[in-house]
Amino acid sequence: MDAALGPPDQMAESEADLTPMMSQYFELTRRYEDALVLFQVGDFYELFCDAAEAAARICEITLTAREDSTGRYPMAGVPIDNAEPYIDDLLDAGYRVAVADQVEDPDEVSGVVERAVTRIVTPGTLTEDELLAGDDNNFVAALATDDDGRYGLALLDVSTGDFYATSLPEAARIRDELGRFAPAELVAGPDVDPGRFDGDTFVAEYDDGVFDLEVATERVASYFGSADALAVDAEVRACGALLAYAEYTRGGEGHQRLDYLNHLTRYDPREYLQMDAVALRSLEVFEQRSVHGAAGTALVDVLDETACALGRRALTDWLRRPLTDREAIEARHDAVGELVADPMTREELHEHLRDVYDIERLVSRVSRGRANARDLRSLKATLDVVPEVRSLLADADCEKLRELRAELDDLPEIRNLLDRAIVPDPPQELTEGGVVRDGYDETLDDLRETERSGKQWIDDLEAAERERTGVDSLKVGHNAVHGYYIEVTHANSEAVPDNYQRRQTLKNAERYVTPELKEREDDIVRAEQRAQDLEYELFTEVRDRVAREAERMQAVAAALAALDALASFASVAAAHDYARPTMGGDGIRVEGGRHPVVERTESGFVPNDTRLTPDERVAVVTGPNMSGKSTYMRQVALVVLLAQAGSFVPAANARLRVVDRIFTRVGASDDIAGGRSTFMVEMTELAAILRAATEDSLVLLDEVGRGTSTTDGLAIARAVTEYVHDELGATTLFATHHHELTADAERLPNAVNLHFGATRTDEGVTFQHEVRDGAATASYGVEVARTAGVPDEVVDRAREFLDESVVAADTGERTRDGSADEKADESTGVDADLAAKLRDVNVAELTPIEALNVLNELRRDLE
Numbered sequence: 001m002d003a004a005l006g007p008p009d010q011m012a013e014s015e016a017d018l019t020p021m022m023s024q025y026f027e028l029t030r031r032y033e034d035a036l037v038l039f040q041v042g043d044f045y046e047l048f049c050d051a052a053e054a055a056a057r058i059c060e061i062t063l064t065a066r067e068d069s070t071g072r073y074p075m076a077g078v079p080i081d082n083a084e085p086y087i088d089d090l091l092d093a094g095y096r097v098a099v100a101d102q103v104e105d106p107d108e109v110s111g112v113v114e115r116a117v118t119r120i121v122t123p124g125t126l127t128e129d130e131l132l133a134g135d136d137n138n139f140v141a142a143l144a145t146d147d148d149g150r151y152g153l154a155l156l157d158v159s160t161g162d163f164y165a166t167s168l169p170e171a172a173r174i175r176d177e178l179g180r181f182a183p184a185e186l187v188a189g190p191d192v193d194p195g196r197f198d199g200d201t202f203v204a205e206y207d208d209g210v211f212d213l214e215v216a217t218e219r220v221a222s223y224f225g226s227a228d229a230l231a232v233d234a235e236v237r238a239c240g241a242l243l244a245y246a247e248y249t250r251g252g253e254g255h256q257r258l259d260y261l262n263h264l265t266r267y268d269p270r271e272y273l274q275m276d277a278v279a280l281r282s283l284e285v286f287e288q289r290s291v292h293g294a295a296g297t298a299l300v301d302v303l304d305e306t307a308c309a310l311g312r313r314a315l316t317d318w319l320r321r322p323l324t325d326r327e328a329i330e331a332r333h334d335a336v337g338e339l340v341a342d343p344m345t346r347e348e349l350h351e352h353l354r355d356v357y358d359i360e361r362l363v364s365r366v367s368r369g370r371a372n373a374r375d376l377r378s379l380k381a382t383l384d385v386v387p388e389v390r391s392l393l394a395d396a397d398c399e400k401l402r403e404l405r406a407e408l409d410d411l412p413e414i415r416n417l418l419d420r421a422i423v424p425d426p427p428q429e430l431t432e433g434g435v436v437r438d439g440y441d442e443t444l445d446d447l448r449e450t451e452r453s454g455k456q457w458i459d460d461l462e463a464a465e466r467e468r469t470g471v472d473s474l475k476v477g478h479n480a481v482h483g484y485y486i487e488v489t490h491a492n493s494e495a496v497p498d499n500y501q502r503r504q505t506l507k508n509a510e511r512y513v514t515p516e517l518k519e520r521e522d523d524i525v526r527a528e529q530r531a532q533d534l535e536y537e538l539f540t541e542v543r544d545r546v547a548r549e550a551e552r553m554q555a556v557a558a559a560l561a562a563l564d565a566l567a568s569f570a571s572v573a574a575a576h577d578y579a580r581p582t583m584g585g586d587g588i589r590v591e592g593g594r595h596p597v598v599e600r601t602e603s604g605f606v607p608n609d610t611r612l613t614p615d616e617r618v619a620v621v622t623g624p625n626m627s628g629k630s631t632y633m634r635q636v637a638l639v640v641l642l643a644q645a646g647s648f649v650p651a652a653n654a655r656l657r658v659v660d661r662i663f664t665r666v667g668a669s670d671d672i673a674g675g676r677s678t679f680m681v682e683m684t685e686l687a688a689i690l691r692a693a694t695e696d697s698l699v700l701l702d703e704v705g706r707g708t709s710t711t712d713g714l715a716i717a718r719a720v721t722e723y724v725h726d727e728l729g730a731t732t733l734f735a736t737h738h739h740e741l742t743a744d745a746e747r748l749p750n751a752v753n754l755h756f757g758a759t760r761t762d763e764g765v766t767f768q769h770e771v772r773d774g775a776a777t778a779s780y781g782v783e784v785a786r787t788a789g790v791p792d793e794v795v796d797r798a799r800e801f802l803d804e805s806v807v808a809a810d811t812g813e814r815t816r817d818g819s820a821d822e823k824a825d826e827s828t829g830v831d832a833d834l835a836a837k838l839r840d841v842n843v844a845e846l847t848p849i850e851a852l853n854v855l856n857e858l859r860r861d862l863e
Helices: 009-017 020-031 049-059 085-090 169-183 213-224 233-254 277-282 299-303 309-320 326-341 343-353 359-367 373-392 400-404 410-421 442-469 488-493 515-547 550-576 630-643 680-691 710-728 740-747 781-786 792-811 823-828 831-837 848-862
Strands: 035-041 044-048 062-069 071-080 096-102 115-121 140-145 152-155 165-166 185-188 202-204 473-478 483-489 501-505 510-511 589-595 608-612 617-621 653-656 662-666 698-702 731-735 751-761 764-773
Touching: 020 035, 020 096, 020 115, 035 049, 035 115, 044 049, 049 071, 049 085, 085 096, 096 515, 140 169, 140 233, 152 233, 165 169, 165 233, 169 277, 169 680, 185 233, 185 326, 213 233, 233 823, 277 662, 299 309, 299 550, 299 630, 309 359, 309 550, 309 630, 326 400, 326 550, 326 630, 343 373, 343 550, 359 373, 359 515, 359 550, 359 662, 373 410, 373 515, 373 550, 400 550, 410 515, 442 473, 442 483, 442 515, 483 488, 483 515, 488 510, 501 831, 510 515, 589 630, 608 630, 617 630, 617 740, 630 653, 630 662, 630 698, 630 731, 662 680, 680 698, 680 710, 698 710, 710 731, 710 740, 740 751
Parallel strands: 035 096, 140 185, 185 202, 617 731, 617 751, 662 698, 698 731
Antiparallel strands: 035 044, 044 071, 062 071, 096 115, 140 152, 152 165, 473 483, 483 510, 501 510, 589 608, 589 653, 751 764
16 A cells, blocks of 8 residues: 555645645545545545555546646546446555545535545445445454453454354464454454464554453443343454444444444354364365366355345355254254255245345445435335245244244335335436335325426416417427526517516527416426425435334344255255265264265266274375375365255265364465465464364365475374374374375274275276275376376386386385385495485375476486
8 A cells, every 4th residue: 555645745835725625635634544535526536646646557547637726736536426346446456445425515515515534445344236246245353352362353244234253262263263254354453463363354454442341342332232242351342343443434433333233143163163264275165276276166156056145145154154063953954855855845935035135235225324215125025025935934844944934024014114105116316306106295295296287387388378479389498507488489589478588598599488487487496396305305214214123124134044045955955966964973974975066067976985983083095196085085074064054965875973173284385475385384284283173073184294305294194193093083084195104094993094096008097086995006106197298208217217116125125114225226236325215215105296306306316
């Protein structure tokens, strides 16, 4: 962000001589020095000086100049009616935007028009549909600490009113929660270093005073009666500060209250299946990237058969926070099962829900006084759906569907009010008039009748005056400057009656008024203005009346959202042969399990069984690259995740224990910005797993130790295997090319070997993608290299090295660590140093890239 967005240095001495408007602008830039101020001037938002240059560069708009007696200033502007795309560009560039609107009518002010910041637009507090990225929640977070060292986290979606709070003793666990919710913006307390948590989140600077416990308690109580629902002081501080920040962004220094915030949900992360940002990325729950970086298909994409925005947000939240309470999980399964078994009800429910608007965001706009007449009609249309849905669920058997039906309140008084008050197809802008229905208010009807009858009198005037004057070309017209007039050409001027009063002279005609026409015009104008004023007053009264029922409408929205998400689960289950999982037991048993995304995006998917029990809770998985090890591990985790979210699972049958966390160490890449190597990233993630996993966790480990030397990598992999087995007791899948681990799996009492086989052919290697008991006998690295397109001469040379290493291994005596001793040097005649290097190479575990690196090093040694 630019350091200076206010008046330039050369103006400092002459600032007192600024014009009133420019003085007003620079005062606002000082007051909101951390934001770009969009300053309303007529129909445009203008920026000046450094701010104008920044906006012109970012938004690709024309940079002009303003010149007055005190100087010449760079200037850029955007039209008010189309400001949102430009604001979005400024947000993407890392700016906050303060919108300064004219708060006085220019026609009623003799001097400079007063302007005030009416909202501050930040990444986490967006409410405008044009700025929000789709239907997903857009959270702003606040993070605070207390005297006991606990971290309090508050999360708020200003556009929907979703408000959550929790606390945890460790920074790492808070980092997991931030990864789960992915807030767009973070407000950090004075004792919090935001850099420890998420370097990608926009960090907002705000008044540290709002984190004061007494101040925060008072603000929370002003919304919810008290702060008693919050467990610790850190939560109170975070919630109070977040409310203050949200108020600030809605009204600038005026602090506009968010009256639609009716619920604060305090939760314990242990109530949900926990997955950190690493696990969510590894399992590609919300975002999938192909090897070329293009957007692909994520888990949420294949599960989303929702009909409305409410349902899509609920589905996303359920995948973000799967349940750990078995009864609650099975309640969702009951509902999904009933909808799977009744396709007619499911399809009718889907059709009704397609007519549901995003009433959470509508209620937010209504409560903030920003809803227009079309928004109110959308609310009416949604509430009209509710009786239909209630009727459809009248015979529901399962308790979950009956509970949701009971929560569907169609608010008949609000429906009736909106039906009586607002026309069915209102204009977009309130200023256009014609919003309130005839018959709703007697006074408004009388004014409209006066206006209509006056205009009808004028419509009849033309024919009457033509007949009276005998001038067939006489016209009655209207324009904004002169009002109504009678127009007569100069050729007919002699026929003009004496009571015509000249109003305007044209080239070929004169325009006149009569006392009667002027009187009618005055009546029409007065009636029209009074009707517009009254109509706006009536509309705001209706909107305020609707706003008072925000809590009831939000409850309806929650019920409709849950029904939509359940129906989506059921539609996917019915269409793709998902099975209801049995929850309970002591392990993970899956028959014919499938990866829910891969089976939909690749043909010929091979289902696989999974059996992880207390007796065999650690599975070492071996096999060639591309044989399916990683897909298999992910599919096991996704089956568990889906089941605990309330969905059926892609399998023939499944019996699953409830797990508390899913950990993944799958793949790695350099953290260039953070200065960390692949191995450092890998070890950091591994350390987090080993510290936090429990016997109720599911752990996926893929190629642990590959980022360092073969010897060190194997040592780490073996130690991790033993630690997970002996100390953690977690259910674990460990994919590896370290075939020595298979011996450890045979030695450890609660471990088992699994492998994916392949068949060598003349063309290369054919993968069977089928998991089997036991360890893999080879990694087929050379064949995979040929399949990947490595030149034949390189592949053939690699095979020669492979053959030589096999001979060395067969003829040499093995030491305790498995390497051939010095006798191998004599029997092969190979240079001793080169032989030592070759002995350190375990070809069976090499990836193709690692094999090429080894070949290159050996070639250099022989030169």
